[in-house]
Amino acid sequence: MLLKKSLLAVYVIIMVSCSDRSELSQWRGPDRNGKYPETGLLKQWPEDGPQLLWSYEGLGAGHGSVSVAGDQIFVLGMPDTLGVIYSFDMDGNLLWQKEYGLEWYINYTGSRSSPTILDELLYFVSGQGVAFCMEKESGEIMWKVDMFEKFGAQQTSWGIAESPLIDGDRIILTPGGMEHNVVALDRFSGETVWTSKGNGEQSAYCSPILVEHNNVRLIVTMTAASVLGIDAENGDTYWRVAHKQGNKINANSPVYSEGRVFSASAQADTTQGHLMIQLSEDGKTAEVGWRIENLFNLLGGIILHEGSLYSSTYDKKEWFSIDAETGKLNYVSDQVSGGALIFAEGLFYCYGTDGVLALIEASETECRVINSFEIPLGTDQHWAHPVIHDQRLYVRHGDAIMCFDIAAG
Numbered sequence: 001m002l003l004k005k006s007l008l009a010v011y012v013i014i015m016v017s018c019s020d021r022s023e024l025s026q027w028r029g030p031d032r033n034g035k036y037p038e039t040g041l042l043k044q045w046p047e048d049g050p051q052l053l054w055s056y057e058g059l060g061a062g063h064g065s066v067s068v069a070g071d072q073i074f075v076l077g078m079p080d081t082l083g084v085i086y087s088f089d090m091d092g093n094l095l096w097q098k099e100y101g102l103e104w105y106i107n108y109t110g111s112r113s114s115p116t117i118l119d120e121l122l123y124f125v126s127g128q129g130v131a132f133c134m135e136k137e138s139g140e141i142m143w144k145v146d147m148f149e150k151f152g153a154q155q156t157s158w159g160i161a162e163s164p165l166i167d168g169d170r171i172i173l174t175p176g177g178m179e180h181n182v183v184a185l186d187r188f189s190g191e192t193v194w195t196s197k198g199n200g201e202q203s204a205y206c207s208p209i210l211v212e213h214n215n216v217r218l219i220v221t222m223t224a225a226s227v228l229g230i231d232a233e234n235g236d237t238y239w240r241v242a243h244k245q246g247n248k249i250n251a252n253s254p255v256y257s258e259g260r261v262f263s264a265s266a267q268a269d270t271t272q273g274h275l276m277i278q279l280s281e282d283g284k285t286a287e288v289g290w291r292i293e294n295l296f297n298l299l300g301g302i303i304l305h306e307g308s309l310y311s312s313t314y315d316k317k318e319w320f321s322i323d324a325e326t327g328k329l330n331y332v333s334d335q336v337s338g339g340a341l342i343f344a345e346g347l348f349y350c351y352g353t354d355g356v357l358a359l360i361e362a363s364e365t366e367c368r369v370i371n372s373f374e375i376p377l378g379t380d381q382h383w384a385h386p387v388i389h390d391q392r393l394y395v396r397h398g399d400a401i402m403c404f405d406i407a408a409g
Helices: 002-017 147-151
Strands: 051-057 067-069 072-078 082-088 094-102 116-118 121-125 130-133 140-148 166-167 169-174 182-186 192-196 209-213 215-221 226-231 237-242 256-258 260-264 275-279 284-290 303-305 308-312 319-323 329-333 341-346 347-352 356-362 367-374 387-390 392-397 398-404
Touching: 002 051, 067 116, 067 387, 094 130, 116 166, 130 169, 140 147, 166 209, 166 215, 209 256, 226 260, 237 284, 256 303, 303 341, 308 341, 319 356, 341 387
Parallel strands: none
Antiparallel strands: 051 398, 067 072, 072 082, 082 094, 116 121, 121 130, 130 140, 166 169, 169 182, 182 192, 209 215, 215 226, 226 237, 256 260, 260 275, 275 284, 303 308, 308 319, 319 329, 341 347, 347 356, 356 367, 387 392, 392 398
């Protein structure tokens, strides 16, 4: 096993050195903030929605997004109780599929993770808390780590739902153990680099982000009742801000900009709603800048754009804009159903929990739905976040993925 890991490391280093640039595909876009740097996109869709280029049904249950790297598309599913990773070409033809072990089959069943891909390797976490590294061309498992066995992960009500974060040669995960709360592994071998106790709370379905603030690099994530700032170099916990949700669901990845961290959760018993955290100059301390306790977002993601924070309420026609500096509510709109939110070329895309995908023009003063359409295929909840790549919009709904043409002209 050690020989295999050593050979893998040498192989990957050679492949990376021969490549002009590294290609990273990850949860909620290249910066993990829901924004996609695409251009040449449709500013208005046809009446019945953009053209469906291809679709695939039969993935099994799942809520994770697709990942696109090179000329391959990857997604996880669960046809019965075993998880399967699928690889497609850009025309939707199945290249290969591989079972990877038991998935989350207890409640709101199916895969949760969106694969993170860098160069020749891809990473994901099963709902049962096993982290995987695979060779992306074949699906060969290079290493795997059971976070319950190795790090004492605490059981959650709805499985582990995390899309791994890559930081250089490390992969960052949140097992949610009392002693090993957030961990960094060598991404080539799976060996432990550091572990952080954090606040000793269970994982809360959140995927972490990497913050570069002045001269410090932080891992920022949410656990069951906290927003945490952890030194990316050694795992030291610098700060913790209380943020509680009644069901211990802190599922939205935080967003960082200019010394501020923004977080959002749904209704809770005490601290709740939307939150701005102001970092100190050195990033080693933090304090609450503002908090809004009556606007909620369970798992749709937040978008920071031109000084405003955009968000929506789960399972409700409630879209809102908040002044990012002051926390003042700009407005609430009932024009769109709450759901997964992404952004590209000046427009918002909201995939509502009612199955309607809307194209939205929004500012600090108003929200206008340009047009919308119902997602035609799939099963169960509309929870997966859409993905934009190469002027195509990818939507996953349960056992189906759909690829829409959103190129202008």
